[in-house]
Each structure stands twice: as structure tokens, then as C-alpha cells.
Amino acid sequence: MVTEAPSRWNVANVVTIGRIALVPIFAVVLLADGGHSVPWRLVAAVIFALAALTDRVDGYLARRHNLVTELGAILDPIADKLLIGTALVILSLLGELPWWVTVVILVRELGITVMRFGMLRYATLPVSRGGKLKTVLQSVAIALYLLPLDELPSWVRLVSGTVMGLAVALTVVTGADYVRQAVRLRHDVPVR
Numbered sequence: 001m002v003t004e005a006p007s008r009w010n011v012a013n014v015v016t017i018g019r020i021a022l023v024p025i026f027a028v029v030l031l032a033d034g035g036h037s038v039p040w041r042l043v044a045a046v047i048f049a050l051a052a053l054t055d056r057v058d059g060y061l062a063r064r065h066n067l068v069t070e071l072g073a074i075l076d077p078i079a080d081k082l083l084i085g086t087a088l089v090i091l092s093l094l095g096e097l098p099w100w101v102t103v104v105i106l107v108r109e110l111g112i113t114v115m116r117f118g119m120l121r122y123a124t125l126p127v128s129r130g131g132k133l134k135t136v137l138q139s140v141a142i143a144l145y146l147l148p149l150d151e152l153p154s155w156v157r158l159v160s161g162t163v164m165g166l167a168v169a170l171t172v173v174t175g176a177d178y179v180r181q182a183v184r185l186r187h188d189v190p191v192r
Contacts, residue, residue, distance in 0.1 A: 008071045012062035015054050016072060019079040022051040027086050030146065035094040038148040045146035051083050052139040077116075080135065081109050087142045097145055101168055105138065108175040115182055123185045130174040137167035 030044035058076065062068045085106055091097035116125050144160035 006066060006069055008069055010062075010065075010069065010072075012058045012065070013069060013072045013075065015058040015061065016075045016079050019051050019054045019058070020075070020082060022047060022054075023079075023082045023086050026051060026083070027090060030087075030090050035090070036148075038151055041146060041148040045143055048083070048087060048139075048146055049143050052143070055080060055135070077113055081113060084109065084138055084142065087146065091142070091145050096149070097164070101164065104168055105171050108171050112175055112178050115178065119182050119185065125178060125182055125185065128174060128177065130170065130177060134167065134170040134174045137163060137170055141167045 026044060026047045029040055029047060032040040032044075035041075055076070058072070062072055088097065088102040088105055092099045092102040119125050141160060141164040144156070144163060147156065147160075149157045149160065
């Protein structure tokens with residue numbers, strides 16, 4: 001029995017496209033009133049959290065309802081990188097996050113994404129548990145940094161810095177692990 005391929009315009013892909021559409025809205029809200037308005041920062045944090053949660057929703061829908069498509073496989077990491085990258089760059093522009101953090105995370109994210117696409121002719125490089133945990137830590141750290149930290153108790157700033165430090169460390173470690181896996185796969189698998 002032949003099963004029909006899922007439509008490109010299924011609910012999982014629409015959720016992913018919705019996440020991409022939230023990125024410019026998030027950026028405008030975060031930059032409202034120079035990026036230092038407490039109410040706008042809270043709204044930006046909520047938008048970011050909702051957008052980050054849609055990453056779990058679209059993946060769940062795609063797997064649960066057999067809606068996995070090539071379009072979704074391409075759009076999902078793009079949506080993630082746009083959301084995370086936009087937040088990091090704006091936080092650095094506002095002087096709230098050191099630029100080296102933004103650069104380390106973005107270089108790793110873009111580098112691994114390009115490497116994964118380059119590896120497609122040899123093998124698919126699966127997302128690791130560490131990679132999933134890295135995404136969660138990055139999202140939690142960024143959500144904390146989006147809060148109006150100057151208006152909150154000092155321990156919140158300490159927690160946000162600690163979580164960001166863990167996110168950066170895991171970003172580097174998982175990036176190195178993906179490179180190691182890719183080198184091994186490339187060595188073991190002949191060109192298709």
C-alpha cells in the first residue's frame with residue numbers, strides 16, 4: 001500500500017512559518033523605547049518564549065501525525081537560527097550581552113548548519129541529545145536576558161549569567177562533537 005506524502009503546507013510547517021513571522025515582531029517589540037522599557041521587555045520575553053515553544057510544537061506535530069517534509073526539515077533550523085540570532089544580536093547591541101557570546105553561538109550555529117547541509121550527500125547527521133539540550137539552555141538563557149534585569153533582584157541576573165555560561169559551554173562542546181561525527185561519517189561513507 002502506497003501512502004501519500006504529506007503536503008508541504010501542513011500544520012507543522014505552518015507553525016514553523018509562524019515562528020519565522022514572529023521574529024521581526026519580536027525584534028520591533030524588543031527595540032521599542034530604545035530597548036529599555038520594562039513593559040516592552042516583558043512583552044518581548046513572552047513573544048520569544050512563545051516562539052521558542054513552537055519549536056517543540058511543530059516537531060511534535062510532524063512526528064505524531066506523519067507530517068515530516070523536506071520543507072519542514074529546511075525551515076525548522078532556519079526558524080531557530082533566526083529567532084536565537086536576532087535575540088542575541090539585539091541584546092549585544094543594547095549592551096546587555098557581551099559580543100563574544102553572540103559571536104561564539106552564531107559562528108557555531110551557522111557553521112554546524114552549513115556542515116549538515118554539506119553532509120547530506122554522504123549521510124544525515126542526526127540531532128544529538130546534547131544538541132537538543134543546548135537549544136533549550138540557549139532559549140532559557142536568552143529569555144532570562146530579555147527580562148528587565150535591572151528591575152529584578154540581583155539573583156535573577158546571577159541565574160541568567162550562569163545559564164548563559166552553561167549554554168555557551170554546551171554550544172561549543174556539541175559543536176565539536178558534531179564536527180567529530182561528520183569527519184567520521186565522511187570517512188566511513190562513500191559518496192552517493
